[in-house]
Amino acid sequence: MALLELQEVTSGYAFGPDILQSVSLTVDEGRAYCIIGPNGAGKSTVLKTVAGLLRPREGQVLLDGTSIGGLRPDLVLAAGICYVPQDRSLFPDMTVKENLVMGGFLQPDRKVVSERIEQIFDMFPILRSRAGQHAGTMSGGEQQMLALGRALMTQPRMMMIDEPSLGLAPQVADQIFETIASLRQMGITLLLVEQNVLRGLEATQDAFLLDLGTLRLEAPSDRILDDPRIRELYLGRQLQRGTEAETREN
Amino acid sequence: MTRQRVEPSVIAVERGPSRRRSRGPLAAVATIVLLLTLLPLARPLIGQPYNYVLQIGMVGLMWIALASSWNIIGGFAGYISLGHNVFYGIGGYASGLLLLYFDWSPLLTWPIAGLLAVICGFLVGLVTLRTRGPAFIISTVALLLMVALLFDNWEFVGASNGLSLPLPPFSIETVKIPFYYAMLLIAVGSVYLSYRVAHSKFGLALRAIAQDETKAEVGGIDTRKMKVTAFSISAFFVGAAGAVWGYSLTYLRPAIFFSIAIAAEMVLMAIIGGRGTVAGPVVGAILLVTLNEISVSQFGSTELNIVVTGVIMLVVLLFFPMGVVGTLRERGKLPSILDWD
Amino acid sequence: MSEVAQVMILGLLQGGVYALMASGLTLMFGVMRIVNLAHGVFIIAACYVAYFLFVGPGWDPFASLLVTIPLFFLLGMVIYRSLFPRIEGSQRFSEMTVLLTFGIALVVEGFLSYFFTGTFRSTNPPYTTDAILIGDLFIPTAQLYASMTSLILLLALWGFLFLTRTGYAVRATMQNRTAAQIVGVNVRRISTIAFAIGMALAGASGSLISFLYPFFPNSHWRWIAILLALIVLGGLGSLKGAVVGALMLAVAAAFVSDMFGATWAPITFFGALFLVLLIRPQGLFGREARV
Ligand SMILES: Nc1ncnc2c1ncn2[C@@H]1O[C@H](COP(=O)(O)OP(=O)(O)OP(=O)(O)O)[C@@H](O)[C@H]1O
Ligand SMILES: [Mg+2]
Numbered sequence: 001m002a003l004l005e006l007q008e009v010t011s012g013y014a015f016g017p018d019i020l021q022s023v024s025l026t027v028d029e030g031r032a033y034c035i036i037g038p039n040g041a042g043k044s045t046v047l048k049t050v051a052g053l054l055r056p057r058e059g060q061v062l063l064d065g066t067s068i069g070g071l072r073p074d075l076v077l078a079a080g081i082c083y084v085p086q087d088r089s090l091f092p093d094m095t096v097k098e099n100l101v102m103g104g105f106l107q108p109d110r111k112v113v114s115e116r117i118e119q120i121f122d123m124f125p126i127l128r129s130r131a132g133q134h135a136g137t138m139s140g141g142e143q144q145m146l147a148l149g150r151a152l153m154t155q156p157r158m159m160m161i162d163e164p165s166l167g168l169a170p171q172v173a174d175q176i177f178e179t180i181a182s183l184r185q186m187g188i189t190l191l192l193v194e195q196n197v198l199r200g201l202e203a204t205q206d207a208f209l210l211d212l213g214t215l216r217l218e219a220p221s222d223r224i225l226d227d228p229r230i231r232e233l234y235l236g237r238q239l240q241r242g243t244e245a246e247t248r249e250n
Numbered sequence: 251m252t253r254q255r256v257e258p259s260v261i262a263v264e265r266g267p268s269r270r271r272s273r274g275p276l277a278a279v280a281t282i283v284l285l286l287t288l289l290p291l292a293r294p295l296i297g298q299p300y301n302y303v304l305q306i307g308m309v310g311l312m313w314i315a316l317a318s319s320w321n322i323i324g325g326f327a328g329y330i331s332l333g334h335n336v337f338y339g340i341g342g343y344a345s346g347l348l349l350l351y352f353d354w355s356p357l358l359t360w361p362i363a364g365l366l367a368v369i370c371g372f373l374v375g376l377v378t379l380r381t382r383g384p385a386f387i388i389s390t391v392a393l394l395l396m397v398a399l400l401f402d403n404w405e406f407v408g409a410s411n412g413l414s415l416p417l418p419p420f421s422i423e424t425v426k427i428p429f430y431y432a433m434l435l436i437a438v439g440s441v442y443l444s445y446r447v448a449h450s451k452f453g454l455a456l457r458a459i460a461q462d463e464t465k466a467e468v469g470g471i472d473t474r475k476m477k478v479t480a481f482s483i484s485a486f487f488v489g490a491a492g493a494v495w496g497y498s499l500t501y502l503r504p505a506i507f508f509s510i511a512i513a514a515e516m517v518l519m520a521i522i523g524g525r526g527t528v529a530g531p532v533v534g535a536i537l538l539v540t541l542n543e544i545s546v547s548q549f550g551s552t553e554l555n556i557v558v559t560g561v562i563m564l565v566v567l568l569f570f571p572m573g574v575v576g577t578l579r580e581r582g583k584l585p586s587i588l589d590w591d
Numbered sequence: 592m593s594e595v596a597q598v599m600i601l602g603l604l605q606g607g608v609y610a611l612m613a614s615g616l617t618l619m620f621g622v623m624r625i626v627n628l629a630h631g632v633f634i635i636a637a638c639y640v641a642y643f644l645f646v647g648p649g650w651d652p653f654a655s656l657l658v659t660i661p662l663f664f665l666l667g668m669v670i671y672r673s674l675f676p677r678i679e680g681s682q683r684f685s686e687m688t689v690l691l692t693f694g695i696a697l698v699v700e701g702f703l704s705y706f707f708t709g710t711f712r713s714t715n716p717p718y719t720t721d722a723i724l725i726g727d728l729f730i731p732t733a734q735l736y737a738s739m740t741s742l743i744l745l746l747a748l749w750g751f752l753f754l755t756r757t758g759y760a761v762r763a764t765m766q767n768r769t770a771a772q773i774v775g776v777n778v779r780r781i782s783t784i785a786f787a788i789g790m791a792l793a794g795a796s797g798s799l800i801s802f803l804y805p806f807f808p809n810s811h812w813r814w815i816a817i818l819l820a821l822i823v824l825g826g827l828g829s830l831k832g833a834v835v836g837a838l839m840l841a842v843a844a845a846f847v848s849d850m851f852g853a854t855w856a857p858i859t860f861f862g863a864l865f866l867v868l869l870i871r872p873q874g875l876f877g878r879e880a881r882v
Contacts, residue, residue: 073772389865395816396858399855571687
């Protein structure tokens with residue numbers, strides 16, 4: 001059964017125009033998905049709408065068949081969907097530890113929170129060694145790990161991660177993607193947005209191609225990677241650029 | 251009238267859907283100005299309340315000038331100044347001192363007062379416009395209170411008692427006429443200035459700044475220069491109006507010029523009429539002056555008058571943040587006579 | 592030498608109360624990006640509450656804290672809930688709040704002047720004329736009590752922010768609103784609480800200044816200008832900045848007042864504000880311009 005379902009969702013910012021136009025997509029439990037598309041396509045907007053930061057103007061957002069569209073972000077989170085934004089959104093003046101404590105905000109039992117923090121520290125040893133450092137002073141990779149760690153504090157069923165490798169050096173990005181792979185092993189459903197198309201597709205099973213706020217294509221990730229026609233039609237330059245960048249990096 | 255070409259490099263600025271420019275508004279506005287010019291000649295028609303009518307006319311024209319000038323920085327550029335009456339006071343005192351020491355009539359020296367206001371505006375702008383948003387607004391409030399404090403304690407200008415000016419050399423029957431014409435000139439000048447700014451590349455740059463300053467900067471606009479320029483030229487007619495107003499009162503007192511209530515009215519008029527439009531401040535000024543006249547004659551108390559001002563402000567902000575002109579335009583119901591943008 | 596110490600002490604005593612007033616204002620900005628131009632008028636309104644409790648049932652101004660704090664807390668909840676959600680999401684939210692609270696300030700001021708006229712008032716409990724002498728240092732009792740109370744209230748605020756779960760949520764919202772939302776903070780609720788706390792601090796300040804500085808309805812502009820200068824100086828939204836700024840500037844103002852006369856003391860705040868804008872537009876403790 002579908003974990004998350006968007007039915008003809010139209011959405012946008014404050015008093016601005018519609019950004020998403022009638023987007024429908026389905027996410028099954030335990031699978032990993034990637035949303036790809038050019039800059040400004042509305043990828044982040046999809047995630048923000050699901051997370052409750054934006055209210056869908058039309059259409060339904062269903063979690064396990066019940067509507068969560070327009071619900072407050074804290075209630076969406078409590079329902080098991082957590083969101084790691086593109087800018088990571090840490091608390092810059094709080095320490096690493098305090099950020100994790102805030103990650104456990106919905107968990108009233110302090111003992112449980114401390115236990116989970118220990119688990120996160122085991123998963124990301126670097127965070128343990130930086131426990132007392134202010135989040136705002138850490139490197140990009142460390143911040144991304146903290147963002148992922150903080151998201152894990154909520155023990156989500158599904159994680160939405162926006163451009164996890166943005167602005168990171170290739171080796172650091174590799175590390176992040178290893179972490180993402182381990183999230184899949186933990187059984188967490190993943191919805192990824194990635195501007196590095198190659199990496200994003202390799203890390204996921206299915207992909208949605210979004211352009212100008214509409215869903216253009218939905219297909220298994222490896223098919224998109226392999227099918228020259230699709231590459232040509234939809235990804236053409238983008239994927240080439242991705243590949244070039246990749247080769248340059250290596 | 252030149253039609254401005256919109257530079258594609260400048261960030262696109264949304265404007266009304268229909269951009270047909272007809273001669274209609276121009277003819278109508280010219281007629282209104284002509285009628286206003288002829289008004290003082292209509293003494294036989296007006297009869298007894300002649301001086302009262304000219305007085306109200308002058309007050310209305312003054313507020314049109316103040317609100318339109320404020321709108322250049324507060325509306326077009328989106329930098330809300332709550333201290334703009336500093337220039338009003340500077341103008342008033344400058345012309346008053348010229349009268350006292352050199353016997354030059356403020357009815358002639360108001361352009362000098364305006365220029366002095368521009369210079370002060372430039373200097374102040376250099377400092378306050380280093381900040382954006384709320385910090386800028388706060389710095390203008392602080393500026394106003396600081397200047398008020400200075401004038402309240404500056405013996406040379408009579409401290410809080412102010413200065414008394416010699417009476418204007420006119421008979422009681424004709425005394426209002428020169429003041430009326432001076433204000434008419436100032437009001438027409440400020441609306442024309444506002445119009446010219448709105449239809450220039452400079453105005454376009456200001457609107458780009460109002461929409462998204464960072465983008466405007468990236469788009470190659472020298473935002474600092476634009477803002478400081480807008481701030482200084484918006485001071486000109488405010489200073490000029492202060493000069494004429496002070497002389498018409500025949501006394502200058504800090505409490506009259508540097509009260510934050512004056513700033514409140516300027517802002518409110520521009521907002522009620524429609525911030526960032528040319529016609530808005532004019533409409534707002536006429537509405538509020540009329541309303542003030544009614545409210546004072548009804549309640550007779552200035553305290554409740556403040557309450558009314560505040561309530562209108564809240565209602566407009568909450569329900570019609572775009573003001574009369576903005577709201578009408580959005581609904582496509584703006585009469586062409588008011589479509590000056 | 593002892594004169595310098597004397598002026599310092601007087602400045603610090605005043606600074607304590609300024610810090611209390613400014614902290615409410617900066618809290619509102621920090622959490623919600625609201626610039627509350629009506630903060631001063633609410634302080635003055637609280638002065639009137641304290642005044643009438645004093646001249647009526649004869650309550651000591653400190654006892655009136657028991658009324659002003661909860662009363663203004665509730666008032667804050669009502670005002671926040673009824674006005675601000677309407678303009679949430681407008682692109683220039685902070686500027687909208689300036690205008691909106693400007694309107695509120697005019698309404699409240701108008702009513703205050705209508706009902707209570709423009710006459711100067713103040714509560715005058717017996718200790719307003721007392722002083723404690725330590726060596727040749729002169730410490731006005733009323734100032735001392737007021738500053739001590741401010742200190743206690745500020746400590747309580749600190750305890751709330753750093754030791755309670757809701758306080759953590761408030762600080763989290765101040766640092767990054769989106770981040771707070773995605774870890775499950777109900778920011779609407781936190782905003783209401785923060786606004787109400789800010790108002791409660793205004794109420795408390797009113798009780799305290801009712802016997803320190805004579806007031807009349809229009810006098811709130813003087814206060815709000817000083818307080819705004821203070822919080823811009825400390826860095827908008829920084830509580831630490833507001834407190835440190837208040838203490839520093841109050842001391843500076845005490846020296847100015849000592850040298851040039853009391854009328855010029857407020858110039859210190861405005862002068863310092865412009866100086867800071869010239870050198871460091873984001874304020875002493877502010878991050879780069881937050882809008
Ligand atoms: N906070 C906002 N307010 C108004 N409009 C916004 C906001 N954020 C994004 N937009 C607009 O929504 C559209 C889609 O933005 P979105 O961030 O969803 O794109 P994206 O696909 O994530 O692009 P990118 O790859 O650059 O992250 C863009 O046109 C953008 O200008
Ligand atoms: Mg994005």
